[in-house]
Structure formats: C-alpha cells, structure tokens
Amino acid sequence: MSDALKAHCGALRSEIFSQGFLPEWLQVDGDSIALTLPFAAEPEARRLIADDTELNQYDWTITTAVEALPQSKGAGQASAARNVIAIASGKGGVGKSSVCVNLALALARTGARVGILDADIYGPSLPTMLGNQDAKLTFTPNRKMLPLQRFDMQVNSLGYLVDAKDATVWRGPMASGALQQLYNDTQWQELDYLLIDLPPGTGDVQLTLAQKLPLTGAVVVTTPQTVALNDAEKGIAMFRKVDVPILGVLENMSGFECSACGKLDDIFGHDGGAMVASEQSVPLLGQWPLLKALRLSMDEGEPLVYHQPEHPYNERIMRSAQLMASSAWELLHEAPE
Numbered sequence: 001m002s003d004a005l006k007a008h009c010g011a012l013r014s015e016i017f018s019q020g021f022l023p024e025w026l027q028v029d030g031d032s033i034a035l036t037l038p039f040a041a042e043p044e045a046r047r048l049i050a051d052d053t054e055l056n057q058y059d060w061t062i063t064t065a066v067e068a069l070p071q072s073k074g075a076g077q078a079s080a081a082r083n084v085i086a087i088a089s090g091k092g093g094v095g096k097s098s099v100c101v102n103l104a105l106a107l108a109r110t111g112a113r114v115g116i117l118d119a120d121i122y123g124p125s126l127p128t129m130l131g132n133q134d135a136k137l138t139f140t141p142n143r144k145m146l147p148l149q150r151f152d153m154q155v156n157s158l159g160y161l162v163d164a165k166d167a168t169v170w171r172g173p174m175a176s177g178a179l180q181q182l183y184n185d186t187q188w189q190e191l192d193y194l195l196i197d198l199p200p201g202t203g204d205v206q207l208t209l210a211q212k213l214p215l216t217g218a219v220v221v222t223t224p225q226t227v228a229l230n231d232a233e234k235g236i237a238m239f240r241k242v243d244v245p246i247l248g249v250l251e252n253m254s255g256f257e258c259s260a261c262g263k264l265d266d267i268f269g270h271d272g273g274a275m276v277a278s279e280q281s282v283p284l285l286g287q288w289p290l291l292k293a294l295r296l297s298m299d300e301g302e303p304l305v306y307h308q309p310e311h312p313y314n315e316r317i318m319r320s321a322q323l324m325a326s327s328a329w330e331l332l333h334e335a336p337e
C-alpha cells in the first residue's frame, strides 16, 4: 500500500472513525481495496468513502470482523459475546429499554451478530417492544434456554419466562440471582454484541450485576433534566467503582419538535446529558429527541429501524450505535506488541 494512500485513509476522520482507517485494516490490490473493520461501523465507513472524491474511485469490499474486547472478570461466567455492554440508567422511565432495543437493532443493521438480554425485572418490556409477547422459550436437553430470534437478533427476557407482575416483587438477592442465571443459562449463538438492559437505578441489584457479569463496558442513558442528571452521575460512579468502563452517555428525550408548528420545546431541559458526558470525560453517544413515531413503534412492537428503515430519525440511532461500538474499541483495544 502506497504511503500516500495510507496517509489519505488515515486522514479520513469522523467522530466514529476518529483515527481514520488504520493501515492494518486495509489491503490494496490494484484498483480494489478490502477494508476489514474491528467494530460495527460499516454504514459510516461507506459514507466516508462515498464522500471522498479520490477514494471513491476504488472498488471497495468492506467486511466487519468484530474484535473481542477485554471484559471485567465477573463471577467466573464464560463470556456470552465478543462485546457485552450494559445499558443502564440511574433513574427509571428515561427510555433506557427503548434505547437498548434501538441500539441493538442498529448494530444488527450494520451486519453485526447481536443479542439482547432484558434484565429489567421492574418492567421487562422487551417482549412488547419486539412484538412477540406470546413467544415461548425452548430449552436444550441440558436445560439451557435457547434465545428467541427476532428482527435478526437473538433475544431473551425474564418476560418470556415469568409473568412481569411476578418478577417485580422479587427482592434484591433473589432478583440479582435470577438475572445472573438468565445470563448464564442462555445458550447464545456466536455474538459480536450482547446488550444487557439493566434494571433502572443504582441499588444492590444493579451493583451486584455490574460486579458479577463479565462486561466490556456500560452506557448510561439519561434525560436532560437536573434530577435525572444527578442519578446519571451516580450510575457512572457505580460502574467506575467496580472498574467497568463507561462507553458513553446517551441523552434521551432531548427536546420535542411539535409536529404542528415545528417548534422545538425543551420539555426536560437542554444538553444535560452532554454536560454530564463532558464533566465525566466520557463520550456523548447522541441526543435523541422525543418522537411520537418512536413511542408508537415501541408500543406496537414494530421498531422504526426495522419497519421504517427510511425514517430520518434512524440516522441518529445508527450514528449512536456505531459511536458506541467505536468508543468501546478505542477505549479497550489492545494494540499488538
């Protein structure tokens, strides 16, 4: 590969590719370039190439071979995926489950092999959001749960096992025990990313899970208002206490655009999540405004990313998912000696 081409690819920067394309990802053969990405960001790579008048002259083949990143030790469980990411919130109702499902769908849309483990005992909403409330788990002969296949993802939730009303009365140790079992006893097929929707809050259940599950990192979801921000900071502190890297903060319900007049209304304040991210020196993975179509898509079990791929809001979701994947890689990738 010529030095000029190497330099050109290295200078192809965006927030998702903050170091451009590294030489070890590229193989040049005449007019053809094979690019192998170590994290899920093919759409962004294609966009960068298409916008570059010199590089778009080449014939590109892009593949994604997601790198297995280091994980916290957990309680001796085998890791279920190359990257295991907890989606957390210090406070309930900030849209953590919606964010988790949408990030997972976006990663799957990049071609990555994705799983979701819904560990939110206080409201296992995954079956509703994926529109498969009546689905039943099947088991292997040695009593491992086989995840359900839905929208090109592997999924498991307490909601497929027990009535949501029964789960909510579980007390701390019972809940964290059941959730660890849910993690251990699911027989995932090979996964690049497993996203775990944690119960909201920073109590004993969350702390135990942060400690006992083997995690690559955590994403903290918050709304922009002050009460949520204090809780988001507590969430970040909780993960730091048990040495789980923070991959970023996602600001959800970040304003609302009136569909009648187009005016933006900052119902929950403005830029709060961005402020926390900057104060805590972690990436801001995105600011998602309130959108009626998103709420409807979750209530009806017909996710926007999957059912309305052309919806402009999806660009935000795709960008955040790719940023999360690149943030994990940049933070944790160990360069060979």
Ligand SMILES: Nc1ncnc2c1ncn2[C@@H]1O[C@H](COP(=O)(O)OP(=O)(O)OP(=O)(O)O)[C@@H](O)[C@H]1O
Binding pocket: 089, 091, 092, 093, 094, 095, 096, 097, 098, 099, 120, 122, 123, 125, 199, 200, 252, 253, 288, 289, 290, 291, 292, 294, 295, 296, 298, 299
């Ligand atoms: N950006 C958004 N735009 C519109 N509606 C949203 C958005 N984010 C979440 N919602 C809606 O807000 C409600 C709560 O979301 P969700 O269940 O994801 O929150 P949560 O933080 O996981 O809740 P819990 O604390 O109960 O686990 C849902 O009806 C969801 O569809």
